[in-house]
Amino acid sequence: MTTQSAMPALAVRDLRKTYGNGVEALKGVSLEVAEGDFFALLGPNGAGKSTLIGIVSSLVNMSGGEAKVFGVDIARDRSAAMRLIGLVPQEINFNMFEKPYDILVNSAGFYGIPRDEACKRAKQYLDQMQLGAKAQQPSRTLSGGMKRRLMIARALMHRPKLLILDEPTAGVDIEIRRSMWRFIEQANAEGTTVILTTHYLEEAEQLCRNIAIIDHGRIIEHSSMKSLLSKLDVEGFVLDLADNLSGEPPAVPGVELKRRDAHTLELDMPRDTDLNRVFAALHDAGIVVRSMRNKTNRLEELFMRLTGDPNKEAAA
Ligand code: ADP
Ligand code: MG
Numbered sequence: 606m607t608t609q610s611a612m613p614a615l616a617v618r619d620l621r622k623t624y625g626n627g628v629e630a631l632k633g634v635s636l637e638v639a640e641g642d643f644f645a646l647l648g649p650n651g652a653g654k655s656t657l658i659g660i661v662s663s664l665v666n667m668s669g670g671e672a673k674v675f676g677v678d679i680a681r682d683r684s685a686a687m688r689l690i691g692l693v694p695q696e697i698n699f700n701m702f703e704k705p706y707d708i709l710v711n712s713a714g715f716y717g718i719p720r721d722e723a724c725k726r727a728k729q730y731l732d733q734m735q736l737g738a739k740a741q742q743p744s745r746t747l748s749g750g751m752k753r754r755l756m757i758a759r760a761l762m763h764r765p766k767l768l769i770l771d772e773p774t775a776g777v778d779i780e781i782r783r784s785m786w787r788f789i790e791q792a793n794a795e796g797t798t799v800i801l802t803t804h805y806l807e808e809a810e811q812l813c814r815n816i817a818i819i820d821h822g823r824i825i826e827h828s829s830m831k832s833l834l835s836k837l838d839v840e841g842f843v844l845d846l847a848d849n850l851s852g853e854p855p856a857v858p859g860v861e862l863k864r865r866d867a868h869t870l871e872l873d874m875p876r877d878t879d880l881n882r883v884f885a886a887l888h889d890a891g892i893v894v895r896s897m898r899n900k901t902n903r904l905e906e907l908f909m910r911l912t913g914d915p916n917k918e919a920a921a
Contacts (some may be wrong), residue, residue, distance in 0.1 A: 610677045614640045614767050614798035615661065620670035622656050622822075630656040632822040633670070640675070640766075643793050644800045645813035645830070649912050653693055653822045654802045658771050662692040674767060683863070688716060691765030693756045693773050701745035705736055705755050708744060709762055716763035723762065730758035733788060750781035757785065761792065768792060770801040774808065786812060810834070810904040820912045830904075837876065837907050841900030844870040847893035855890040857883050871900065 622631040629655045638644045648654050659665030661672050663683050672679045672724040679686040699708050706727055713723035731740050734754040739747055744755065753773055760768060768789070774782045782805075790812070793799045803809050809816065809830075816833055826833060846891040849867040857921070860874040860883055870892075872883060887894060 611640050613637045613673075614642065614675060614890040615800065616671075616676075617657070617661070617675045618671045620657065620660060621668045621670060622653070622660065622665065623668045630822055631660075631668075632671075634819065634822070634824055634827055636817055636824060636827065638798065638800055640798055641793075641796060642798055642800075642815055643790075643813050644798070645809040645816045646802045646819065647809060647816065647908060648802075648819035652819045652912075654819060655771055657819070658692070658694075658769055658800075658802070662690050662769060664692075664694075666842070674813045679702050684811065688763065689766050691760035691763065691768045692751075692762045693768070693770040695771040695775070697752050697756060699744060699755065699759065701753075702743055704741050705731060705744050705747070705758075706740040708755065709759055712759045718763060726762055727758075730761060730827060734758050744860060750777045754785060754788075757788065761797075765797070767798045767800065770799070772802050772804060774803060775911070782808070785826055806904040806908055807902045810902065818908065818911055833907065834903050835876075837903055839873055839875055840903070842872040842874075842904075843898050843900050844872060844887075844894045845896045845897045846870065850892060854892065855886045870894075873900075 611865075615636065617634060617636040620631050620634040620636075621629075623629050634653070634657060634860065636657075644876050645804060646654055646657070656665060659755070660667045661674065661679065663679060663686065667680070674686045674689050677686045677689065695696070709727035709730060710723045713726060714720070718726075728737075728740075731737050734757065736747075736751055736754060736758070739751060744752065747755065757770070758772065760770075770789070777785070786808070789799060801809075801813070813830055816826065816828065816830050817824055843865070846868045848868070850864060851867070854862045854864055854870055859878055860872060863871045874880070884894070
């Protein structure tokens with residue numbers, strides 16, 4: 606990262622926030638997100654994620670520190686920084702009586718985009734987000750998933766270089782989530798830097814290349830997804846068996862192999878163990894494995910260990 610010469614999309618240094626009620630939400634946060642990255646900001650509830658995002662997008666005043674968006678200091682040139690950012694806030698915040706089409710066109714107008722160009726983009730995004738049929742209905746008639754998609758479309762209307770999404774898929778069902786991610790991945794492939802917070806750690810593991818974990822207002826991890834996951838020293842697997850197993854599975858030194866039920870085994874093993882040894886022992890015992898999967902999501906396991914927070918929603 607240090608050899609990188611390009612301007613980071615986001616550079617935050619020693620950021621602090623103390624709210625009026627005395628809550629210290631950020632206690633000196635430093636963070637860098639490279640241009641073009643797909644970056645996950647994770648942490649339990651109350652960790653400071655939305656506060657950090659709020660400061661970067663000029664909705665919350667910082668108490669101390671510095672934040673730059675593509676080199677633009679948000680304290681010195683707020684409006685230039687805002688033009689570079691598209692924000693999808695945690696709470697739905699458009700006017701429920703306005704129509705989706707108008708919400709998009711007005712947002713573009715706010716950023717000074719000419720009206721005919723704004724109309725063109727609005728149509729395009731409404732189609733891509735499968736909102737075309739709802740374009741001229743009051744937005745209160747949209748389903749929860751449609752409202753979320755409209756928020757994403759609105760954030761993209763001024764073609765920001767940095768798209769920030771604060772729990773965009775909370776409460777959105779799996780199919781809609783997938784189509785949202787395809788859309789966001791496409792924006793990322795076209796060069797938009799993406800930062801997201803999410804409670805769905807599996808989603809973060811699949812989508813994001815780099816990650817920071819924030820806890821109690823401090824960054825406790827900041828690395829690539831790959832190197833973070835490699836810290837997980839024990840992995841758990843579930844093995845589905847072809848035939849019913851009446852007795853116990855064979856003992857394999859160095860790993861824990863347990864019978865869960867007649868056709869399922871559980872395997873816990875240190876990361877540096879040779880998986881072939883386990884399969885050789887199973888083979889010798891005449892046990893045929895049909896399929897295998899991770900017992901829990903790996904990122905989730907790490908997250909719980911690092912933050913010590915069982916974070917109910919993370920397990921959802
Ligand atoms: P997250 O998004 O990670 O759940 P937040 O940034 O929303 O965390 O909150 C961080 C901390 O700041 C929490 O303790 C929260 O209660 C507090 N907080 C957030 N917003 C405000 C506010 N407007 N006034 C006072 N305290 C706040
Ligand atoms: Mg939040």
